[in-house]
Amino acid sequence: MTVETPERAGINVPDREGLYASMFRMRRFEERAYELFLQNHIHGTMHLGLGQEAVAAGVAAALRPDDYSLGTYRGHNHIIARGAPLDRVMAELFGRATGLCKGKGGSMHLTSVDHGAYGSYAIVGAHLPIACGIAWSSKVRGTDQVTVCFFGDGATNIGAFHEALNLAVVWRLPVVFVCENNLYMEFTPIGSVTAVVHPAGDRAPAYSLPSVVVDGNDVEAVYGATAPAVAAARAGEGPALLEMLTYRYSGHSRTDPGAYRPAGELDQWKERDPIAAFRRRLTETRADMDRLERMEADVEREVAEAVESSLNAPQPDPDDLLTDVFASNETRWRT
Amino acid sequence: MPEVTYLEAVRDGMREEMRRDESVYILGEDVGVYGGAFKVTAGFQEEFGESRVIDTPLSESAIVGAAIGSALLGQRPIAEMQFADFIACAFDQIVNMAAKLHYRNGMAVPMVIRGPSGAGTHGGPFHSQSPEGWFAHTPGLKVVVPSTPYDAKGLMKAAVRDDDPVIYFEHKFLYRRIKSEVPEEDYTVPIGKADVKRSGEDMSILTYGAMVHQSLTAAEQLAGEGVDMEVVDLRTILPLDRTAILDSVKKTGKALVVTEDTLSYGVGAEVAAIISQDAFEYLDGPVTRVAAPDTPVPYAPPLEDAFLPNAEKIAAAARQLAAY
Incomplete structure (x- = not known):
């Protein structure tokens, strides 16, 4: 098992400033969302992907707009990376009628079919078989669309993970499994309950599934590993698995301070912050910093507008409780 | 056909x-x-x-x-x-x-x-x-x-x-x-619609699946004893055809709910609750359930026979209910 780096991958990233802006957009969205949570505008709980932005950004950059993706309950990054409008994402966090799920899902259920984002899944691992079905559909319809399935390290000990990996290989599906290994399942280190070092990458060979372990904090490495996997899937060469090594800055959920983490671990990872590191690299390699700063300003404006519009968005109508139970939009349980 | x-x-x-x-x-x-x-x-x-x-x-x-x-x-x-x-x-x-x-x-x-x-x-x-x-x-x-x-x-x-x-x-x-x-031409049976498999005036059996046949056999036995049974086949469990259930029970005044599934917390309980709440004034006897006991399904034939509701058990319950 080797860790891919941009140098090893030898792949040119098409739009480096754009890749940076994609990560910056996720970061600023979540930072604002967290503040708004503390102000009681967002209810329930929230699972932040702060620190993991390079994975979603690098993977999404390797996809076409008509490709499919499925995300997790820590899924703000996954859906924002696909281009979902921030105002509708934020409105869903607020539980407003204008949210992506009309307020019926919340943070853990974000979906934007218009952007190929076929749901966020808050039952760990359950969406891997569904990703197989979506990929099967592409194959049957004769399109070359690829499906990407994001999941966390914790999902690798669930049966659905193993059933899906086997099926993907047996059916030679155009699916790329992307594990975000942030070292912790919820409140317990993945390593303390898992028989192998790389919870996803080490399992893949058992299914003859090509896999690679990637520096998930290096957005160019993520892109560099994803692009060939997506290209192979698109060409009919079958599935792949990518294990992205990364770290979440927050605890598991909003109320978790993450006290179980060893002293200094968080600071060490923050020194490798994917956004700051990539910005430094862009400066050193003489990227178009004027363009980059304009993009940052655009993101700040978009986030501010998303917050403003969500604060003013209508609450759901209580009568809407009964709609959408069935696709035929029946509102009653019994005829 | x-x-x-x-x-x-x-x-x-x-x-x-x-x-x-x-x-x-x-x-x-x-x-x-x-x-x-x-x-x-x-x-x-x-x-x-x-x-x-x-x-x-x-x-x-x-x-x-x-x-x-x-x-x-x-x-x-x-x-x-x-x-x-x-x-x-x-x-x-x-x-x-x-x-x-x-x-x-x-x-x-x-x-x-x-x-x-x-x-x-x-x-x-x-x-x-x-x-x-x-x-x-x-x-x-x-x-x-x-x-x-x-x-x-x-x-x-x-x-x-x-x-x-x-x-x-x-x-x-x-x-x-x-x-x-079965017709050769294309047809569908609508989801959510029950079907009266036997029309009767004295008592309603609300059931589905294999128990429809056991209920029909029981109804024949009761017919010989002067009790005219109606057998309503629910066909769909969800969404339940509430109208058909209530229409039948309002007509007969007596409801026998028969399921092969075990008794507690099952489909029979839901049907009984609907009748009790929405046909209360029409009832001439207690809503009665016949179901398998709350056990796993055993293998040995005598045990499985004891587990399964059948025409005799349904008829016995119907006689008790008819006596009201």
Whole structure:
């Protein structure tokens, strides 16, 4: 098992400033969302992907707009990376009628079919078989669309993970499994309950599934590993698995301070912050910093507008409780 | 009209839908080359090819999950659970994924999950259960339980054409034991509509599945004793045909609810509650349930016979209720 780096991958990233802006957009969205949570505008709980932005950004950059993706309950990054409008994402966090799920899902259920984002899944691992079905559909319809399935390290000990990996290989599906290994399942280190070092990458060979372990904090490495996997899937060469090594800055959920983490671990990872590191690299390699700063300003404006519009968005109508139970939009349980 | 068995009716329903609509496909364990453990899909792979009749690994989560994913993109899968009992392995995919995708995300899941359920074949605890109650409690699903060849074919066609996830429990005891005329022309049996299988004035039996036949036998016995029984076949468990249940009970004033499933917290309890609440003024006796006891399904024939409701047990309960 080797860790891919941009140098090893030898792949040119098409739009480096754009890749940076994609990560910056996720970061600023979540930072604002967290503040708004503390102000009681967002209810329930929230699972932040702060620190993991390079994975979603690098993977999404390797996809076409008509490709499919499925995300997790820590899924703000996954859906924002696909281009979902921030105002509708934020409105869903607020539980407003204008949210992506009309307020019926919340943070853990974000979906934007218009952007190929076929749901966020808050039952760990359950969406891997569904990703197989979506990929099967592409194959049957004769399109070359690829499906990407994001999941966390914790999902690798669930049966659905193993059933899906086997099926993907047996059916030679155009699916790329992307594990975000942030070292912790919820409140317990993945390593303390898992028989192998790389919870996803080490399992893949058992299914003859090509896999690679990637520096998930290096957005160019993520892109560099994803692009060939997506290209192979698109060409009919079958599935792949990518294990992205990364770290979440927050605890598991909003109320978790993450006290179980060893002293200094968080600071060490923050020194490798994917956004700051990539910005430094862009400066050193003489990227178009004027363009980059304009993009940052655009993101700040978009986030501010998303917050403003969500604060003013209508609450759901209580009568809407009964709609959408069935696709035929029946509102009653019994005829 | 040709006479077909219950099993042939299930098969014909699927085959006609697959001929009608290319987006319909079947996946499951041993459904392809072997033609299914009960031979329900015999000949299908020859007719429709390997990409529409797919042999899967023994992976119920993957079978149902893959079916869901393809349904999201407009295919219409029929996923077979080899025995209805095995559906437990796919429980999360059904109750958390398929049932809630439309409500939480607005994505329709047009799919059928079918499984042979029920006892009477000495299958023992893991090959004899009636799991409809597990799913009837889950908003977002539809659950159908045909009792005759006509209903089996018509409900299969309706299930395939429905835009929501439909759980289709076919009773394996009936597979080759009952046979009746089924139209050759295209028809469907609407989901959510009960059917009066025997009309009567003195007492209503509300039932479904294999118990329809036991109830009809019991009704014949009671007819000889001067009690005119009506047998209402619910056909769909979710959504329940509340109107048909209430109409019948308001007419007869007495309600006997019969299920093969175990007594407590089941479909019978829901039907009884509807009657008690909304037909209270019409009742001339207590709403009475006949069901299997709250035990697993045993293997040994004397034990299984003791477990299963049958015409004698139904008739005994009917006599008690008739005495009011």
